[in-house]
Amino acid sequence: MSDANRMRMTKQRQIILEELKKVTSHPTADEVYQMVRRRMPKISLGTVYRNLEILAGLGHIQKLSVGGTQKRFDGDISLHSHIRCRDCGRVADLNLKLESHIETEAARFTDFVVLGHHLEFIGICPECQ
Amino acid sequence: MSDANRMRMTKQRQIILEELKKVTSHPTADEVYQMVRRRMPKISLGTVYRNLEILAGLGHIQKLSVGGTQKRFDGDISLHSHIRCRDCGRVADLNLKLESHIETEAARFTDFVVLGHHLEFIGICPECQ
């Protein structure tokens, strides 16, 4: 699964990756499915889920830990924060970064080993205002 | 729903609130159900879900927007960040707060109306290390 040596670059996987790199939205698995289906009508939703998981594991895409019921995926793997619409769930990028030592700082307050962080804003998108 | 005047303080609702205020963990709906069941064995899971939603709407408890598949609830309604265990999903408080200007700052970078933010750390809890 996470061993790139044994991973096959199937047509399905290729197209999922391409479509995700094309957009700046942060599609849910089902939205990726709809996008990919235009180019490959026979692909199954299960395959989309499996590949999103694999591609995220390899670091080619990002699985977003945002609120809401559905997971969202991002073709942009750079560290950046997001804002989610309270009303429609849409997610947009927000180019605000925390100082890089925030995790070191956080480690002082917990007995957990700190691995990373997410900053998410909640708001109302232009469409919903 | 959100009109406190019309809300009845049923025994179920009372106990759910009490149990949640008792603990510093951040239980899932099912964990709350298990806690409440000790005092009220006939309560239904549906009632727990309905009341958690209502209590959160009234601001008596907090619904956490953390990653993971299950929603979690917090009897502590103060603004604070959390750290979630990558391996077991456990959530703990982390007394690290961002400067209060962060939302005003964020508003400059987006066309969303900014309403709030969540800061979540990911790590490995003592049990899982």
Place this chain on the structure above:
DNA sequence: GTGTCTGCAAACCATTTGCATCGGT
């Protein structure tokens, strides 16, 4: 040829909901 990947459909799991009845105010 081998072993991973796919499509399909069924299974899973957290959460929500319809409904008849109950109980707070």
Place this chain on the structure above:
DNA sequence: ACCGATGCAAATGGTTTGCAGACAC
């Protein structure tokens, strides 16, 4: 008495999985 709340069970919705055949290497 009114109308919101409960218990129960079925429905929902997103995601995962088992399996037999297909395909990348």
